[in-house]
Every structure is written in C-alpha cells, then in structure tokens.
Amino acid sequence: MNRSLERFALLAGVIILLCSAQFGACLAGGPVALPVALLLSVGVTLLWAHFDLSSDRPWLPPLVCAGAVLLSVLLAEFSFRSDFAEWFSFLFAAAGSGLTMFVLLRSRVRCALCNRRLATQALSFKCPRCHMQVCDEACWSFEHRRCTLCLEQRVPVLPTGEKWWTRVAGPRSAYGRCQICLGSAEQVDLRICPHCRRPQCRECWDFNNGECQRCGTALPDLPASLTMTVVQTTENIEIHGA
Numbered sequence: 001m002n003r004s005l006e007r008f009a010l011l012a013g014v015i016i017l018l019c020s021a022q023f024g025a026c027l028a029g030g031p032v033a034l035p036v037a038l039l040l041s042v043g044v045t046l047l048w049a050h051f052d053l054s055s056d057r058p059w060l061p062p063l064v065c066a067g068a069v070l071l072s073v074l075l076a077e078f079s080f081r082s083d084f085a086e087w088f089s090f091l092f093a094a095a096g097s098g099l100t101m102f103v104l105l106r107s108r109v110r111c112a113l114c115n116r117r118l119a120t121q122a123l124s125f126k127c128p129r130c131h132m133q134v135c136d137e138a139c140w141s142f143e144h145r146r147c148t149l150c151l152e153q154r155v156p157v158l159p160t161g162e163k164w165w166t167r168v169a170g171p172r173s174a175y176g177r178c179q180i181c182l183g184s185a186e187q188v189d190l191r192i193c194p195h196c197r198r199p200q201c202r203e204c205w206d207f208n209n210g211e212c213q214r215c216g217t218a219l220p221d222l223p224a225s226l227t228m229t230v231v232q233t234t235e236n237i238e239i240h241g242a
C-alpha cells in the first residue's frame, strides 16, 4: 500500500472519530460542545502535522476541522436537539486548528544563512565547516559540500597541526608541484597522496574536502563533520557520506 494513501486513510479515520465525538458532545449541549470542538481540532491538527499531510497547504487542517465539526453539529441539531450555542462549535474548531498550525509553522527551523523556513520534508544540510544548518535551495553548494558562505570565505575544515598532517600524509614534500593550483614545493606546503603519490598542497587538500583530485581517495582520519552533512528536518536523521 502506498505510504501517502496509508496516511490519508489514517487521517480519514481520525476525522470520522472527530465527527462522532463532536456529535456526542453536541448532545450534551453548548457548554460541552464548544470546548470539545476546540480540543479535538487541536488534537487532529497535531496528528495531521505529525504525519506531514499539509506542509504546503497550512489552511487545510482548520478548514477540514471546521467542516467536520459543522457537519456533526448539523446532524445533532436536526436529529436530536436544538441548542443555538452549538452552532459556534465550528468557529472553535477553526480557531483551535488554525492556532495550532500557526504555532507549528512558526516553530520550524530556519536556514542559518537566508533565514527561510525549512520545509518539513525537505533536505537541509549541516555545513561541515561552520556547523550551521542551511537550506538546499540557495545556501548549499552540492559540488563543494559546504555552505555558500564557507565557500566564499574559504573557511578551512582540516586540522592545521603539523602532527596531524605528518600522520595522515607524511612530512612536507621538498619537490614537485600541487596538482591543483600548480604551486611549487617552495611556495606551498605540499603533501603526497598516500594512495597515488601525487603531490597536492594543504590548501587544496582542504578545499577538496580532504580528497585527492586525481584518485579521489580521501585522507584517513578526516574530521567527522565531513562525512555527516545531510539533515532531514522532520526526524533529524543524519545520513553518512555526502
């Protein structure tokens, strides 16, 4: 069974439950029906948001809640009793659901750079260099695997200590040229790729996310942030390997 179909079946079930509960509350009169409409619509909206059925249509839950409650009131009024106050139940339902939606939308995570709210189901990225969570639309460079600000400012990610470099790539090379920027051994700090033995300067290793331009092999013992970049805003799952 299709996953979205499953969710809609669940939602339909919840709405039917809402209708029957509201119908029951209407039989008890206005003082019961009004608060029940409010509480039920808040509950349904929270459930709705939890299953993310309406991230692009925030007006839908209040409309559906108000409609379902109005239907229940109509049935109750015509079949059993007449209580003028009950007619306002649908307003309570719309208000409860609308307010819940408003609070939920406002509490969404924002992109640290452009400040747009991240859609519930959309991917966002945690920059390995500045550790900010950014949107994939404007503030993430897929090619360079960093946020656009870090790309612009050339923010480094690899450790700067000589000890680390000697351990992962050996000591500074006294000859050769960087295979990316073509800097000579005198101009730049060249380190040999442990895999293909090509020289690459420290700045270019850093810019290339610790990978060799030629063979694509990454240096061992890279910072953990470099391997965890994809963040899904809903469940905050982090996927390894970008």
Ligand SMILES: [Zn+2]
Pocket: 111, 112, 113, 114, 115, 116, 134, 135, 136, 137, 138, 139
């Ligand atoms: Zn952004």
Ligand SMILES: [Zn+2]
Pocket: 127, 128, 129, 130, 131, 132, 146, 147, 148, 149, 150, 151
């Ligand atoms: Zn960044």
Ligand SMILES: [Zn+2]
Pocket: 178, 179, 180, 181, 182, 183, 188, 200, 201, 202, 203, 204, 205
């Ligand atoms: Zn270089």
Ligand SMILES: [Zn+2]
Pocket: 193, 194, 195, 196, 197, 198, 212, 213, 214, 215, 216, 217
């Ligand atoms: Zn290599």
